[in-house]
Amino acid sequence: MSPDPTPKDVLIVGGGPAGLLLGHYFQEHGVDYEAVERGKIAQAWRSMRPGMVLLSPAVPGTDWTSLTLKHPLWALPGVRKPFPTREDFLCYVESFTREQGLRIAENVAATKASVTPGGFLVSTTAGEIRCRFLVLASGASTVPYFPDIPGISLNPHVVHSCDFVHCMAYSGKRVLIIGGANSAAEIAIELAGTARVTMCTRGPMRYFSETGALDDIRGSSESVLKELFRFGILHLREADPIVSIAHSKVRFRSGDEREFDWILCATGYRPQWIPVEGGELRMDEDGYPVISPVGESTVRGLYVCGSLARFNRRCAFIHGFRNYIEKVFWDIADRV
Numbered sequence: 001m002s003p004d005p006t007p008k009d010v011l012i013v014g015g016g017p018a019g020l021l022l023g024h025y026f027q028e029h030g031v032d033y034e035a036v037e038r039g040k041i042a043q044a045w046r047s048m049r050p051g052m053v054l055l056s057p058a059v060p061g062t063d064w065t066s067l068t069l070k071h072p073l074w075a076l077p078g079v080r081k082p083f084p085t086r087e088d089f090l091c092y093v094e095s096f097t098r099e100q101g102l103r104i105a106e107n108v109a110a111t112k113a114s115v116t117p118g119g120f121l122v123s124t125t126a127g128e129i130r131c132r133f134l135v136l137a138s139g140a141s142t143v144p145y146f147p148d149i150p151g152i153s154l155n156p157h158v159v160h161s162c163d164f165v166h167c168m169a170y171s172g173k174r175v176l177i178i179g180g181a182n183s184a185a186e187i188a189i190e191l192a193g194t195a196r197v198t199m200c201t202r203g204p205m206r207y208f209s210e211t212g213a214l215d216d217i218r219g220s221s222e223s224v225l226k227e228l229f230r231f232g233i234l235h236l237r238e239a240d241p242i243v244s245i246a247h248s249k250v251r252f253r254s255g256d257e258r259e260f261d262w263i264l265c266a267t268g269y270r271p272q273w274i275p276v277e278g279g280e281l282r283m284d285e286d287g288y289p290v291i292s293p294v295g296e297s298t299v300r301g302l303y304v305c306g307s308l309a310r311f312n313r314r315c316a317f318i319h320g321f322r323n324y325i326e327k328v329f330w331d332i333a334d335r336v
C-alpha cells in the first residue's frame, strides 16, 4: 500500500468481524473508507484453536454468529450446525469480504494516531494515512491476562490458554487449569484422559442451564464437563482460589498445597489499542474506551466498534455488537 496524500473520509483499524461489517456498511452506501489489518482478515480467529467449535449458534431463526442476517453463515454449504467451527467462520468471513469487495489492506498494522486539524494522521507499517474519522475495531482480546498471584510471573511452569496447541504435549502430566469459563472448559475437555487435570475457580462454577446468564454459555462443553467431573476424569477445585505459587507448588486458599507440571491460565485477555497523541482518550474501570451511545470516544471523530466498544457486556460476542455497528456507521455517515 503506497502512502496516500489525499485524506480518507474514514480509516478503520482492524479487519476482524467488526471492521469487516463496518466496512460493508460504508461500501454499501458509497462512503470513502480504507481498512488496515495487521495480519490476514479475521487474524484473531486464525490464532484460535484449529477445530474449535463456536459458542454462538448459526441456524435460521437463531443466528448469533453471522455478520448480518442478510448474509447468513448457515447458508454456506457444509457448515456445521447448530454451532459452526472456527474454520466455517473463517471461510464465511473470507467469502463475505470477497463478495462485498471490501477494501482491507492486509499485513498493514497501524502503530499510532495523532489528532490533526480536521482529523487524524495515522502511522502504519506501510506509511502514513490521513483521515477525517478514525475507527478502532482492533478487538478486545489483545493482551493475554494473567491473574495477580505471587510467584506466577516468569514461572516456567505457567502458560496462558492462548499458547495451548495440542493435548499431546501434556500427556500423563499434572495440569492445573485456572479459570472456569469457555477456554478453561474446552481445554479441560480436550485434555481429559490424556493429562491429570484439575480445574480451579475463584467462585462457584456457573452453568447457563442453571443461571440463564449469557456470560455463562459454554456451548457444547457444559454437559460434557459435568459428566467428566462426575466420572472423576476431571477434578474440580471449586471456589478455592490459588493464593501463591512457588515453582511447581501451588497453595490454595483452603490451605491445601499441590504440585503440578503445568499451570495453565485460562483467564482471558485485556484490550489494548494504538496510542492516540493529542487527544484524551478516557477509559472505564475495565480498561475499555469510554464511548457515547453511537460509539464516539472522548476524542472527537475517533470511534470504537466491535468487542472493543462496551455498549454492554454482550458486545464481547458478535450478536451483541453487530447492531451497534450500524449506529457507528450512521453517525459517521451523517457527518462525512
Ligand SMILES: Cc1cc2nc3c(=O)[nH]c(=O)nc-3n(C[C@H](O)[C@H](O)[C@H](O)COP(=O)(O)OP(=O)(O)OC[C@H]3O[C@@H](n4cnc5c(N)ncnc54)[C@H](O)[C@@H]3O)c2cc1C
Residues within 6 Å of the ligand: 013, 014, 015, 016, 017, 018, 019, 036, 037, 038, 039, 040, 041, 042, 043, 044, 045, 048, 053, 054, 055, 056, 064, 065, 108, 109, 110, 111, 137, 138, 139, 140, 141, 183, 274, 305, 306, 307, 308, 316, 317, 318, 319
Ligand atoms: C477463544 C475465543 C472464542 C470465541 N468464541 C466466540 C463465539 O463462538 N462467538 C462469538 O460471537 N464470539 C466469540 N468470541 C469473541 C470474538 O472474538 C468476538 O466476537 C469477535 O471476534 C470480535 O470481533 P472484533 O472485530 O471486535 O475483534 P477481533 O476479532 O479481535 O478483530 C480485531 C482485528 O484487528 C486487528 N488489529 C489489532 N490491532 C491492529 C492494529 N494496530 N493494526 C491493524 N490491525 C489490528 C487484529 O489482527 C484482528 O484481526 C471468542 C473469543 C475467543 C478469544
